[in-house]
Amino acid sequence: MSKLQNSIIQGDCIEVLNKINEPIADLIFADPPFNIGYKYDKYYDSVKSKNYIAWTKTWMQACKKNLKPHGSFYIAIGDDYAANVKMIADEIGLTMRNWIIWHYTFGQQTKNKFARSHTHIFYFVNDKDNFTFNDHAIGVPSDRQLLYNDKRANPKGKIPDDVWNQYSRVCGTFNERQQWHPCQMPESLLRRIIMTSSNPKDCVLDPFNGSGTTAAAAIQLSRNYIGIDMSKQYVENTRKRLEKLKKLTAGQKRDIMLTQLLIDMKLSPSEILSSKKLLTLFANQLKIRTDNDQPYDITMIEKSLKDLQSERT
Ligand SMILES: C[S@@+](CC[C@H](N)C(=O)[O-])C[C@H]1O[C@@H](n2cnc3c(N)ncnc32)[C@H](O)[C@@H]1O
Secondary structure: OOOOOOEEEEOOHHHHHHHHOOOOEEEEEEOOOOOOOOEOOOOEOOOOHHHHHHHHHHHHHHHHHOEEEEEEEEEEEOHHHHHHHHHHHHHHOOEEEEEEEEEOOOOOOOOOOOOOOEEEEEEEEOOOOOOOOOHHHHOEOOHHHHOOOOOOOOOOOEOOOOEEOOOOOOOOOOOOOOOOOOOOOOHHHHHHHHHHHOOOOOEEEEOOOOOOHHHHHHHHOOOEEEEEEOOHHHHHHHHHHHHHHOOOOHHHHHHHHHHHHHHHOOOOHHHHHOOHHHHHHHHHHHHHHOOOOOOOOHHHHHHHHHHHHHHHO
16 A cells, blocks of 8 residues: 555645656545635635636646546536536546536526635546446436336436535534635545545545545445645645544444435435335445445434434434
């Protein structure tokens, strides 16, 4: 195992990645500054467009060099440069599998145009015929199962759509909010990406670590991680954030999977608890997602849901 695994490195990601210069990552998630004037500790987020595009190509190339042949590469980007990212990806030999829209309702209000309420998430792979896609780990019950009692329904559920609207932006009041970073991704969104495109013990790399969300989600899902950020302060704070997560027990990790399924099904604990049918579908989907040999004990699931319900009230 590379000695860089499970570390958060301070430095310029292009320099760090070019120094590593070998395929070590099974999965890369990159959420660069969008060049929209955000206030970061060290990075200046308002540069000339042509410089930003040239820089984007340089860091994407550096990432590709560190991606394993069967690896996946996700990039989050705003409207202004989404087209450039796609064109650069084509140029450097990545294959796009999905152009995902992350839609959120907790956006900034505007006075004279429509409020911006989405981010683009590109899902690329190195090899169009050889990649990890864990459909079982991200499945959700289909409408055929939930609404229509249709016998033709696939009992394993369905793969979610490419518009993701169940992951709220991280509000100031959320437990996971890291007040010291200006823009953090939700852990639930990173968990979906990691569950889809990597396996336990794989290496997940984030060249723009920020508050450390990718590494946090990687630990929750028993993956290895590498994070890089130019800010000493963000790196030190991330290391503290991760320390707490390294103590998660197997039971706590299972509860995280349960919470993830709740979010993905867009239902509250009380909604599931109020219907025997929903509870059975939920337990079945959790078993499939976690590859459990035996069905889960419904009483145990009910208890976890009740605990979650009381945490939320
Ligand atoms: C949009 S934020 C990432 C947020 C992260 N996804 C999260 O959930 O917390 C971008 C981060 O990239 C860092 N950054 C900017 N340029 C960088 C570079 N050349 N090398 C490494 N980090 C850089 C900034 O300090 C900032 O923390």
